[in-house]
């Protein structure tokens with residue numbers, strides 16, 4: 075990164091795009107089907123407005139949050155994303171160091187290209203959670219859980235929105251079906267071979283029960299959109315929920331994550347922490363999600379863009395930018411703490427003329443060029 079380094083998350087995407095193999099860029103950027111949900115995640119934040127309070131004083135800001143016993147200095151976690159070595163040779167090691175520098179939690183993907191033990195070793199002091207696709211072979215799932223525990227992961231995040239893979243048209247067109255030679259899902263090594271990641275429609279609530287018996291780690295469910303499932307999760311002893319549509323990569327046509335949030339938060343009623351991911355690109359988006367009931371958010375693609383644009387420093391800068399933007403927006407909202415935010419401070423505003431942001435499909439993609447307002 076140089077003096078013209080990206081100064082916004084969107085500029086990071088443009089910088090990453092210029093560096094990445096186009097098929098890999100598409101894998102990271104793309105969504106399922108017609109990408110309606112992918113676009114909706116960001117558009118929904120734009121339709122929400124913040125109603126600031128004034129004259130409330132207070133200069134010292136409090137942005138920290140404790141989730142499942144882990145302290146994060148900012149209410150922004152690193153969402154689990156696969157294949158970081160496609161973006162940077164250090165891969166998930168670099169991401170973990172960036173998360174540690176930002177004093178936040180990284181959710182390590184089961185489909186990481188660096189083994190969870192090596193991720194932990196590369197970033198002493200990092201706060202790691204481990205994301206799991208429950209494998210139908212529960213004996214193998216248990217071996218994975220033991221590895222995550224031994225590596226120091228403090229929670230398991232079970233992704234439940236993927237009984238099969240979403241229809242990823244970009245990947246199909248690009249013929250991107252597998253990792254290039256030399257890169258592997260290192261957490262899937264087992265007895266001298268690398269197992270494929272199995273996404274199984276046969277997983278049920280019973281498996282969540284089995285997992286709870288298997289481990290003392292708190293279990294979060296990622297990808298819950300229906301309030302009835304939020305209530306079932308509580309019945310099954312789940313310790314946190316992550317409202318997510320997988321960044322628009324699984325079932326297209328589901329609601330934007332932030333639009334699904336209020337109903338889930340109401341169903342949970344404060345019983346467990348509620349997190350959200352999908353479309354968070356600005357500090358103001360974080361404030362909107364917190365005001366609507368999230369305890370914290372997670373970011374997926376922006377961290378990958380940081381990694382691709384500038385390795386560990388790039389990923390750290392993305393997290394640092396979000397922190398600066400959160401602090402700035404909190405101050406402008408008349409808040410000294412993220413806990414001062416509430417639903418009274420958010421309004422839904424129709425996306426009328428002059429407010430919509432459109433993606434520039436042009437090939438130049440220089441920083442700042444990829445997004446423009448009209």
Ligand SMILES: Cc1cc2nc3c(=O)[nH]c(=O)nc-3n(C[C@H](O)[C@H](O)[C@H](O)COP(=O)(O)O)c2cc1C
Nearest residue numbers: 102153154155156183233320321352353373374375
């Ligand atoms: C390239 C990529 C890979 C992903 N891999 C995983 C994964 O391995 N496990 C998982 O639970 N979610 C995965 N996700 C979903 C993210 O955890 C998260 O839900 C999503 O990226 C949030 O949306 P955002 O990218 O707009 O922040 C992936 C997302 C992307 C973009």
Ligand SMILES: CC(C)CC(=O)C(=O)O
Nearest residue numbers: 155156185239271320323
């Ligand atoms: C290996 C994949 C299943 C990772 C993933 O969740 C994704 O690409 O969205």
